[in-house]
Amino acid sequence: MPKTYTLTGTTGTGKNVSLPVRILHTDKFKAGMLSLSCALPIRSRDSWMLALLLAVLRRGTEKYPSLAAINQRLDTLFGTEISIRNFYRGDLQVIGFAAELLDDAYLPEGSEPLMEDVLELLCQILFHPLLDEEGCLLSRYVESEKQLHCDQIRARKNHPRAYAAERLRELLYSEEPIGISAYGSEEEVMAVTPRELTAFWKRIRQRFLPTCFYIGAAQPDAVLHALSARLLPELSGKGQEAVSPFSSVAPVREVRRTEETLAVSQGQLALGLRTEITARDPRFYAMAVYQEILGSSPIAKLMMNVREKHSLCYSCSSAYNSYKGSILILCGLKNESREKAEREILRQVEDIAKGQISDAEFSGALASLENAYRRIEDSPSAMEQYYYGRALADAEISPEELRRRLACVTREDVVAAAQTVRLDTVYFLRGTLEEKGGEELDDLE
């Protein structure tokens, strides 16, 4: 378990703040991970404005005025990698930056420790973006990132599987904050001015009271010292509203079906199911086992039946969103297999609810979860993701404790959990290209 420290001090604006810092000290890895994250309620417009803002901030700072300068600085910090964090967790949008940095023990002799320099760069990006004479985010960067953002909106269809999953989420969560588009529309995005984005940045910066996470070999004292020297003075200390990923409730409604087409060769069937069980429910552990049996373990029902028994697809799997209590099932197939596949998928869902779970399926699911949660310890980013997620859900337990609770789940618990699952949304992306043969290349052969 990471140790939680509270960093207290005075901000640049003279206010006293206390900042939660989680540190897991370990010398198991050659590279450690540092993250600064902030969770905000998902709000329409803010959702994509945040994406745009983070991208603009990454373009240039006072000290490192261009993307090239930032990247060259990262190179000199022995290939430290920083990544933008922007994702939804339940009703919350998590934003921030994460850095992966080489442990000091592996730096060439005579090198300075990296921690303070990496933090300095992160703070430059977050709090000191390059501004013009009028104090506005550089219009060249804003306009360029608007274009790139719109490119991403248009490119959503490049990957049919991911696109079908995204469309399913939009339809399934149409009445909840998580259904708010993380992209916005091209018209909205293109209409944003540098002045508006600057005002938005100032508003976010005032509220930005990050949760810090560090996993690696640096001594906790050194990490706290670096944070206190580099980060604290930058904060404004206004603090943020209390937030929860569980604030909205899923609607109970009739099954909704949508079909669309795309000029691709394979169809994509996507099913959205709902359950009232979320991560803060005592039945969460049974639901996790259910999800393994249905579509995640190596011998999951979807894999063994839809793929192996009926040869309907290459991949068919499910994913459980424990913040929302939803299960998403995806399957790539021939258009004409669509009805049969849907029937087969729903048959598996019903079978579990009727208690049709073999010994192998049950023990395989438990073993698969045990393995998955033990493996978390092998990766700083997996650990960070696990602990940050548990903290957000206000259910902070170690992976060992979680495994212990999973091991106590009985078959009856799983069947009871299965009986809460209901179908909500069916989405089909029909491929409109010829089924047979690849297309000839224009200039080849």
Place this chain on the structure above:
Amino acid sequence: MTWNETRSALLREHYFHGTHKSGLSVYVFPKKLTTVYALFATRYGSVDTVLPLQNGQEVSLPEGTAHFLEHKLFENEDGSDAFAQFSQYGADANAYTTYNRTAYLFSATERVGEALRELLSFVTHPYFTEKTVKKEQGIIAEEIREGRDDPWDRCYGNMVRGLYEKNPVRFDVCGSEESIARITPELLYECCRVFYHPSNMALVVCGDVTPELVEEAVDAILPASESVSIPARKKIPEEPSTVYRARVSEQMQVAKPLFAIGFKDPDVSPDPLIRIRRDAAMTLLDEILFSRSGVFYNRLFEEGLLTQSFDAGYSCSDTFGFNGLFGESEDPERVLSRLTDYLDEVKREGIDRETFARCRSVLYADEIRAYDSTDEIANRLLSFVFDGAEIFDYPSLLQSITPEELERLLDEVYREEYRTLSVILPRSAEAEKVSLEQNEKGSLHRAD
């Protein structure tokens, strides 16, 4: 089994190697992490398209046979599935096929000895019937379709097909629906006999394990092999050094054109030590020329000619080698002409020594970081083993490369006659129109 230990002071790592009496090469890389990752692999991939028979004759294999076989080996004679057995150990099993190898693998955190036995056992006990082969054809057909709908996959594959005229590297690893329809149980059995002899294979295990534990599992499953048959020699047709097609394009469902610019390496050495040096040099040259901190990317990115999706990488084996640049642009032809200008500029002015040092330190850090995961270690070690090179030599190899060496390489490889531009274009307006009309019909469907 006699174990030899190899150490790296720089990386603070070591591994053991031994040859089992079956002929199998075994590598154990101890690592104090929770996950044990094991790979059991054969030097048989999609480029091996000729099968030597016992009577001295040869048959040509349908494209995609190695990959098909990879799928089928998981099925046991009693109708059970190897996945089911692994799942009882909590092990996550999988497999993959590349141009030049097929690898079966698992990762596990407990019961590693049992999982190892299962891995060695299912791969060496083939069982195929007409019925099971037929069943797999449907599944793989969907896998092929999935690949066909992936624009980056197509862009890359088309580039390789543009670079190579005869080398089977141009074939898709999965084959085609037509080619896999020609695969029979007899053919698969014969492929197993020839390509899956232990002496053509390697076992690599990385994690908190001892050589003794691994040896016990190998002893239990693999019998001693009296006469070690010589693995089939790869027969690769003669390939011109220049490219087959300078330009290839295809229309797909993409918002913006994708491009892949390939440079065919005209000098792929049969000597693995020379090859590995060239690999390191090409990788360093890519970092200098095309990294996110470099002049080329930043110039074109600031002009709006490139997006965040941009990457470069060198691939090679004993029969082919090429460098690829991958990105998105409204105008791939302009990217190509800017690339030509940029390469001329660097050829003229030489490589900036400061950039050289900076890029080398980035690769040095990448190399160290690669030893933080059992998965990555095992896969890299296997690559080095199959290439005939020593993994721990790589960091010092990188250090020994000089700017002058890279400047010579730049002149040698970055030439027009070795270059192919592959482009995926958005579908034409006409194709879009048909799709739109169907979409309107589709939305009517929403009402039910």
